[in-house]
Amino acid sequence: MSGTVFDLAVVGAGPAGLSAAVVAAETGLRVALIDAGTQTGGQYWRHPDEHHLDAFAQPEHTGHHHWGHYRDLRDRLRRQVAAGRVDHRAGRQVWRTDGPGDAAAFLLRTTAVAGRDAVSPxxxxxxxxxxxxxxxxxxxxxxxPGWTLPGVMAAGGVQAMLKANQVRAGRRAVVAGTGPFLLSVAAGLARAGVEVVAVCEANALSRWAATPVRALQEPGKLLEGAGYAATFLRERIPLRTRSVVTRISGDGRVSHVTIGRVDAAGRVRLGSERTVEADLVALGWGFTPQLELVVGIGARTRVDVDGSLVAVVDDDQRTSVPGVYAAGEATGIGGAVQSCAEGELAALAAAIDAGFGVPSARARGLRRRIARGRRFAVGMHRASPIPAAWSTWLEDDTLVCRCEEVPVSAVRRTVGDLAADDARDVRVTARPGMGMCQGRVCGFALSCLVSEQTGRPAGSADLEPLVRRPVGTPIRVADIAALAPAAAPVAPADPDDPVAPAGVAPADLAALGKESS
Structure with missing residues (x-):
């Protein structure tokens, strides 16, 4: 199998990747599907262990939307795997993708996810x-303040525990942030028996009225919203608009949450704060596309409406790098239905570029579907922006980077006193984003704080260094050692030069280190 050159490699088995792999294989391409999950579905369709469904009290589709579509994709994938047209590499992460070069094929370097057995070289x-x-x-x-206490979780993490393990992360919850996803998380918690003390939406719902045409682009979303409203009424969940969590406190874990009313800019109104008891806080401020591989391969990027760095693609999902396509949240946060359509269109474009005949009407229909979804996404982002004055909630000792324990005062001091004028300068000087997560958690907040201090909006050139990594995911030392063929140690010509590890070619080391400066 090591000598196989696939027609197409698909990275990710969520809605976009799963759709791309299935459609590409059905079109006639030989496909490799690589995903960190042991099951398909990604985060959106995360579900209990398919081999032990009898161990769970609720059916595997509990809490899901569009489950019928997922089951159809899953069944079609299994048929393609059985027919030998798809090689599904589960429990694997791509940590680097190299261009085709002389071999006319891309090289995707993978590693086993944590907890899985290492794979052969x-x-x-x-x-x-x-x-x-x-x-x-x-x-x-x-x-x-207080966001590092146990009991404070990302809203997506809370939902993942419900979907995959049917486990409640707490008994009394506050769900806070902005965007429709908060409603989904709160409704799921309530249905699981959690008392939802409050749902704090930082923006006014009237913002949706500013883009009514865009909101009507996705009738299915309106039906979902009606379902959430019914759950809120039935479970008596209080929805507090123009409200935010300003402080989380507790002795060893969350016990109290302070909630305050804010103005249109996000400044807390004097005298509006009150404290409620809770043992769980689910925070969600939208989503950040995972762009390590996109940036690593050299594809062009841009800043989207919500401030996220996203891949630039043409009308058929092609990136600026020939032979590379992007689909799903990497091109802009738009939801699962949008991601499925983009994945399918990317597969059709790859098939066309490989010389396979594809009905043009099918591609045209997908383009129209994607354009409609993007119009809705723009409206959603404009209705649910990050409050402009969110940094006024912070105190000097509030940690921006929890990995390296860097407080907000250090970030501001680095910009003000040391004249660091972009997020990368602050990162290498004060070390936010230099820990285990490599800026995946704090990168967006860091870029916002630096922009606020410098008065200069962050562009793609400012954000790309926060995601440019020669090694895109934590890997084993054995994965580095496997880069070189079995050979004698490479000795340096000059004794003062750094010595390459035994058996590792200098060219491979140079490739890994060229982006670190």
Missing amino acids: DERAIRARRVVLAPGAYDRQLPL
Whole structure:
């Protein structure tokens, strides 16, 4: 299998990647599907262990939307795997993608996810003539006093526990942030028996009235919203608009949450704060696309309406790198239905580029569907922005980077006293984003704080350094060692030069280190 060159490699098995892999295989391409999950579905369709469903009290579809579509995709994938047209590499992460070069094939270097057995050196590398990147996204977070206490979780993490394990993360919850996702999380918690003390939406719902045409682009979303409203009424969940969590406190874990009313800019109104008891706080400020592989391969990016860095694609999901396509949240946060359509269109574009005949009417229909979804996404982002004055909630000792324990005062001091004028300068000087998560949690907040201090909005050139990593995910030392063929140690020509590890070619080390400066 190590010598196989696939027609297409798909990275990610969420809505976009799963759709891309299935459609590409059905079109006739030989596909490698690589995903960190042991089951397909990604974060959106995360569900209980399919081999032990009898161990769970509720059916696997509990809490899901569009489950019928997922089951159809899953069944179609299984048929393609059985027919030998899809090689599904589960429990694997791509940590680097190299361009085709002389071999006319991309090289995707993979590693086993934590807790999984390491794979053989021959299986670590996957070669493909074309690549669809569908890496998904992760929860966007903003720091606030007390957010590092146990019991404070990302809203997506709370929902993942419900979907995959049917486990409640607490008994009394406050759900806070902005955007429709808060409603989904709160409704799921309530249905699971959690008392939802409050749902704090930072923006006014009237903001949706500013873009009524965009809101009507997705009637299915309106039906979902009606379902959430019914749950809120039935469970008596209080929805507090123009409200935010300003402080979380407790001795060893969350016990009290302070909630305050804010103005249109996000400044807390004097005398509006009150404290409620809770043992769980679910925070969600939208999502951040996972762009390590997109930036690493050299594809162009732009800043989207919500301030996220996203991949630039044409009308058929092609990136600026020939042979590389992007689909799903990597091109802009738009939801599962949008991601499915983008994944399918990317697969059709790859098939066309490979010389396979594809009905043009099918592609045209997908383009119209995607355009409609993007119009809705723009309206959603404009109705649910990050409050402009969110940094006024912070105190000097509030941690921006929890990995490296960097407080907000250090970030502001680095900009004000040391004249650091972009997020990268602050990162290398004060070390926010230099810990285990490599800025995945704090990167957005850091860029916002630096922009506020400098008075200069962050562009793609400012945000790309926060996600540019020669090693896109934590890997084993054995994965580095496997880069080189079995050979004698490479000795340096000059004794003062750094010595390459035994058996590792200098060119491979140079490739890994060229972006670190």
